[in-house]
Amino acid sequence: MTDDSLTEQPAGVSTATMRRILPADLVERGRDPFSPPPGLRGHGPVREVELLNGARAWLVTGFDEARTVLADPRFSADKLRHRDATSLRPPQAPPEGERTDGAFVFMDPPEHTRLRRVLTGQFTVRRMRELETRVRQIAVEHVEAMQAAGTRTADLVPAFALPLPSLVICELLGVPYADRAEFQERTAVGLSASATMREQAAARAGLHAFMARLVAAKRANPAGDLLSGLVHDADPPLTDAQLVDVALLLLTAGHETTANMLGLGTFALLEHPDQLAALRAEPELIGDAVEELLRFLSIIQLGVSRVAKEPVTLGGVDLPAGATVVIATPEVNRDPRHWPDPDMLDLRRPRTPHLAFGHGVHQCLGQQLARIELRIGLGELITRLPGLRLAVPAAQVPVRDEMLIFGVHSLPVTWA
Template sequence: MTDNSLTEESRAANPTATRGVLPANLVERAGCPFDPPSGLRERRGRGAVQPLPLANGAAAWLVTGFEEARTVLADPRFSADKVRHREAMSLRPHEVADLAAGKAPRAPAVESRQDGLFVFMDPPEHTRIRRLLTGQFTVRRMRALDKRVTEIAVEHIEAMRAAGTEADLVPAFALPLPSLVICELLGVDYADRAEFQERTAVSLNSAAPPEARAEAGAALHAFMRRFVADKRARPADDLLSGLIHDADPPLTDAQLVDIATVLLGAGHETTANMLGLGAFALLEHPGQLGALRDDPGLIDDAVEELLRYLSIIQLGVSRVTTEPVTVGGVDLPAGATVVIATPEVNRDERHWGDPDRFDVRRPRASHLAFGHGIHQCLGQQLARVEMRIGLRELITRLPGLRLAVPAGQVPLRDEMLIFGVHSLPVTWSWSRSAAPEPASRQGRR
């Protein structure tokens, strides 16, 4: 198998292409936009590990329990490698029929992975790339984040204030804040962000025609190839330049393109939607918003509660068993596909009291918004910094912040793999004294 064909097979693991085989009520949020999909709520009480029939005729397993999900994510017998281990959602009907007849699906002839999609890898390939990335998320870079994120947040809020007392919080604030930060970390020219964001949005839109998604994916890949070539020729003090010039043995261009695509997409898509949906949740819970205004020291607890309460991954990650294993009292055969229902896992009443209540004063407990085990989100501390500072500055600098439209008119991202809001029209009270202190002073705290 060539490097190119392997890369294409890896991209076939994109969950956008397989969402259609999942029951719609497990991935579409009707009713309250902050609650898990109705199909997950209806499954409560049926066990922490449940059968999951799929539209292609195959069967999978759905994990809704917190401890069971942690077990799956930490156990090496559950593989994340979508190249070596086909998951049930990717099977075509004739392959499902072959399985029913006792025929094993064709196994890919892969001796070693040559792509860079580390989120779909097992050790040792995953270990090498993860170690390289961890080395680039240096203490020096992370220490500089608070000041820079504060500067970016204040700059965008002041631009909103200068334009009046109304704005759409998504394009004016929630999207550019993490986008600027991840672009600076990776060394992407911020002027190119619009092209990247447009291509990414189409490729992650499960409602878009397959041809449109494929075209967007190809354009995104070409964009990243140009980006990697530029960094090879003109290295700088950024994360991608470090990966290019510090790795031993060197990473290939194909690997670097995949790694950069994952980091840039994850670095802006998830946090942008957490900021938008998190602000929406606070505005719809005025008592919780008031508690934050009265006691800004609650902001770290509020961020953790929002991460738990909202769980913006539409369903969750999947794994394939490499041998028979028992989880939650359920015996799973080798080759079984297991899907983690993250929104429901983070509402497990065995782990949290009154889990459907949003409470910024809730005592902290571990959640799975960032996953668990060797694939736990590499950028989780970056996301926490951006949420903490972004929400703090919004609450502090925009007095009387509130929705400018009825909550039912806020458009939701139901068709996307990452849940959130497409826009969030807000308004606030004009105040000459709304800026409490310069960003430079806040950044030195």
């Protein structure tokens, strides 16, 4: 997933590190790990909050107000030209002229438009259909590996949720088979909460070097993968630096978000046995189930922000020019003005638009692929592991509420 499905963070800053600027009641969940943090609730659709760095920001919890922010050109995603109160980076001089990096999620039109158009041309229906077959193969292989261990227990996060999207990204970018173990290892460390900041930084530096080598290889020997298409088909051509930036954004957005949705989505189904039973009885519900889980869980907590380029009135609140606006997606996707009983997980709920993939020009570019991975991944788990259930009490499942992408650190499961 890309664009608004990303945590909007400076390159090289971990989600765990960014947690330092957010008040605890806006991030930490209560006893129910599937409910939004209590600080997001009951204050109206737009309100001013004080961050731990002393700066002020405006929190948006209303669905209509969030859509306005994400679609209105008066709000900027460019964190270089506009100071974002949630940024951990020191202020810097804005770039002169057109930006030359590839971090398109932090750009406004027309710079964003050019890079987005290049990428859109690579996310073809044909490529997604071809990947669907490979996604199923990867999912089945990992479920069978769990079964072959003979213990009927596994930690679903390292055994399934993390490797599936990682290997799919390998397919998408055309990572050679001989290099996939290195790719997965560096990715796992770079996104690990248990790794030290030094280990994470080293892993990210290694990934940057890895992507630079991969870009060079695709330039010399193109294939039919997405990265080769970006290297050779972009008009005007992208520089190696832009290609590396884009590849790393695709990795981060397409791996961490989907991995956490697979783990947390399974956890939610196991803790709502009536919904799990309905899905087992009617496997054709899986498409609706994925949409409802995306709405109900909304794993991007407070990672999407914008800066007002001029004074704006939003939800009856006057925002000054330069105001940082933070979208609280978990609460936005439970706005009672749009969903009856929004705190209930209902896999048969009629489909209505949600903001799990964002909105506007930055709406998630890879949402079709994310849906494929979730639909197939969750479907194979439920079908091939009869009696799937937690191996520990739910209260002992460690959740990632200290991070901007919510999920579970581990999910011990067992089956019949």
